[in-house]
Every structure is written in C-alpha cells, then in structure tokens.
Amino acid sequence: MERKEVAFRIYRYNPQVDRQPFYDNFKIAVERGITILRALNYIKEHLEPRLTFRAFCQAGICGSCAVRINGVSKLACTTQVWDELTGSGDDPILVEPLNNLPVIRDLVVDIDPVMEKLKQNYSWVRPAIAEGEMGQKEHCVSDGEFEAINAATDCILCGSCYSECSMTEVNPRYISPPVLLKAFRMNNDTRDTLGCERLGQVSGDNGLWDCAHCYKCAEHCVKHIPIVDGIHRLREEMFERHMTRSEGARHAQAFFDDIRSTGRLREATLPLRTLGVVKTLRMVPLAAKMGMKGRTPPFVVKPVPGIDRVRGIYRRLEANRAAKQGGE
Numbered sequence: 001m002e003r004k005e006v007a008f009r010i011y012r013y014n015p016q017v018d019r020q021p022f023y024d025n026f027k028i029a030v031e032r033g034i035t036i037l038r039a040l041n042y043i044k045e046h047l048e049p050r051l052t053f054r055a056f057c058q059a060g061i062c063g064s065c066a067v068r069i070n071g072v073s074k075l076a077c078t079t080q081v082w083d084e085l086t087g088s089g090d091d092p093i094l095v096e097p098l099n100n101l102p103v104i105r106d107l108v109v110d111i112d113p114v115m116e117k118l119k120q121n122y123s124w125v126r127p128a129i130a131e132g133e134m135g136q137k138e139h140c141v142s143d144g145e146f147e148a149i150n151a152a153t154d155c156i157l158c159g160s161c162y163s164e165c166s167m168t169e170v171n172p173r174y175i176s177p178p179v180l181l182k183a184f185r186m187n188n189d190t191r192d193t194l195g196c197e198r199l200g201q202v203s204g205d206n207g208l209w210d211c212a213h214c215y216k217c218a219e220h221c222v223k224h225i226p227i228v229d230g231i232h233r234l235r236e237e238m239f240e241r242h243m244t245r246s247e248g249a250r251h252a253q254a255f256f257d258d259i260r261s262t263g264r265l266r267e268a269t270l271p272l273r274t275l276g277v278v279k280t281l282r283m284v285p286l287a288a289k290m291g292m293k294g295r296t297p298p299f300v301v302k303p304v305p306g307i308d309r310v311r312g313i314y315r316r317l318e319a320n321r322a323a324k325q326g327g328e
C-alpha cells in the first residue's frame with residue numbers, strides 16, 4: 001500500500017481563550033485510500049486531543065463533517081487525502097471551517113442561521129388533510145411525481161453550498177441556496193398545500209430574486225444537486241401563479257420584454273419599470289452624475305441585426321410551453 005508523509009495546516013480557534021484564529025501544522029504518515037476525516041481523527045487521537053470537528057456517519061449521509069479543504073467546501077468523510085495533494089505532494093492540505101457561518105470552535109460552525117431560515121420559509125410539507133386525520137391516512141406519491149423532486153430530496157443539509165454562496169457572503173440575510181432548494185422541493189411535492197404562501201415568503205427581501213446566478217452552490221453541492229435549476233423553477237412558478245408584483249419579478253419581466261422586442265436591454269427605463277416612480281426618483285442624483293460622465297444609456301434602442309431569429313426563439317419557447325400545458 002502506497003504510504004506518504006502528509007502535512008496538514010488546520011484552522012484553530014477557541015473563542016473562549018484565543019484572541020484570534022491561528023493555524024496549526026501537523027505531519028502524519030498516511031496510506032493511499034485514507035479520507036480527510038480519518039486523518040483528522042488520527043491527529044486528534046495521537047497529536048492534539050483539543051482539535052475539534054464534527055462527524056457522525058462517516059459515509060456521506062449525515063452532512064455533519066463539512067469543512068473547507070484547500071479552500072473548497074466538502075465532506076471530510078468522502079474526500080480522499082490523495083486527491084487533495086498539490087504541488088509535488090509536499091504542500092500542506094489546508095483544512096478550515098465552512099464560510100459564512102460563525103465558528104464555535106476550530107472546524108465546528110454554528111448552523112443555527114441555516115435552521116432559522118429553514119423555519120422562516122415553510123421548509124416542510126403541509127398536506128391537505130384535517131388535523132385529526134394526520135397519521136391516519138396514506139398519501140401516495142407516484143414514481144413520476146417523485147421523479148420531479150428526487151434529486152432535491154438528496155440534500156443532507158451539510159451547509160457546503162451555504163459556505164460557497166457568493167450572495168450569502170455579501171449579505172448574511174440572503175435566504176441561501178439550501179433554503180431555496182427546500183422551497184423548490186416542497187412546492188413540487190404533490191401532497192403540499194403551501195405553494196403560494198411559501199413563494200410569497202421566499203421571494204421577499206433578501207430572497208429568491210437576489211440570487212446572483214454564480215452557480216457556485218450547484219458546482220460545490222456534495223450531492224451534485226442542480227440547485228440553480230430549482231431556483232429558476234421557483235421563479236417560473238411565480239409567473240405561472242401570477243405573483244409578479246415584486247421588484248425581482250418586474251425586473252425579470254422587463255429583461256424578457258426588452259430582449260424580445262429589440263435583443264438589447266433598454267437600461268434607461270429599466271429602473272422605472274422595476275422599482276416604480278418613487279424609488280426611481282431617488283436615483284436621479286446618480287443618473288445626473290452618470291450623465292456628467294457621459295455614461296447615460298440611450299432612451300431609444302434599435303433592434304439588433306437578426307432580431308427575427310431572437311423572436312423566433314421566443315415563439316418556439318411559447319409553443320413548447322403551450323404544448324406542455326396542453327399535455328398535462
């Protein structure tokens with residue numbers, strides 16, 4: 001069995017005694033096939049008993065061992081040490097707590113912010129049965145119905161996507177990817193009756209429409225769930241349910257209309273169509289400054305060459321949607 005001395009650089013912080021975080025270095029002999037979690041266990045058992053981290057199932061199921069390894073959020077129990085060796089294999093493997101969550105100690109973060117957001121956003125199914133009938137009656141979901149939410153039910157709430165989300169990083173109040181994924185999963189559960197209420201909640205301030213489409217959540221999901229597809233589906237559902245009064249929905253509608261009519265954005269009127277009169281008036285000083293720098297967007301936008309082909313795409317999408325709705 002291939003064996004090698006591997007260096008680890010591990011984030012340490014005990015808020016009760018440390019003024020600030022620091023990094024500890026360890027070097028241990030590791031065999032090929034060993035996971036980061038087993039290496040952490042070895043360090044804790046043999047070198048530093050105070051090293052603190054979470055783990056339970058050791059099989060990629062409970063989600064408790066998520067940490068950042070070489071800067072990327074992953075499960076320690078399913079990540080091979082060998083896969084994390086960089087350079088000539090002598091560079092230390094960096095192990096840090098998840099981003100965007102408060103550190104309790106060393107590699108352990110407080111996941112209460114995620115749990116609070118799940119609670120606030122109806123992350124459960126409310127079936128259409130009377131209180132007294134709960135548990136008395138079966139609610140069958142067909143294979144086809146389950147297929148629509150199958151991938152989303154794989155979420156183990158490990159927090160990796162939360163840690164990688166660029167919007168959560170700049171705005172801790174942002175609803176966050178795992179909560180949006182749960183909203184998608186619940187809204188597409190055929191037993192559920194909370195669809196509109198949940199959509200209204202998730203699309204409020206710091207919600208659904210603030211997603212920046214960076215795709216980092218989906219790229220780093222430890223279960224490879226297409227989270228952003230779920231986010232897009234929630235947005236589509238808002239239009240299908242005619243919930244189009246929020247700024248986010250109006251912004252999306254304005255983009256949709258502009259591209260269909262000219263192939264370009266009509267930026268000069270975008271704030272008015274998205275934010276309404278009062279908020280747009282507040283932007284007048286900014287518009288004046290932009291005007292002085294010669295950066296005012298044009299009021300008249302000519303269609304791009306080949307606009308008919310763009311409109312053809314819209315016609316085809318609309319025909320597909322009509323056919324799909326007819327077949328349902």
Ligand code: SF4
Pocket residue numbers: 164165166167168176177210211212213214215216217218227228
């Ligand atoms: S796509 Fe949206 S939810 Fe996902 S990481 Fe980016 S900002 Fe966050």
Ligand code: SF4
Pocket residue numbers: 154155156157158159160161162177178181220221222223224225227
């Ligand atoms: S969506 Fe993926 S990365 Fe995010 S919490 Fe669930 S399993 Fe973890």
Ligand code: FES
Pocket residue numbers: 054055056057058059060061062063064065066075076077078
């Ligand atoms: S210990 Fe359960 S997912 Fe890693």
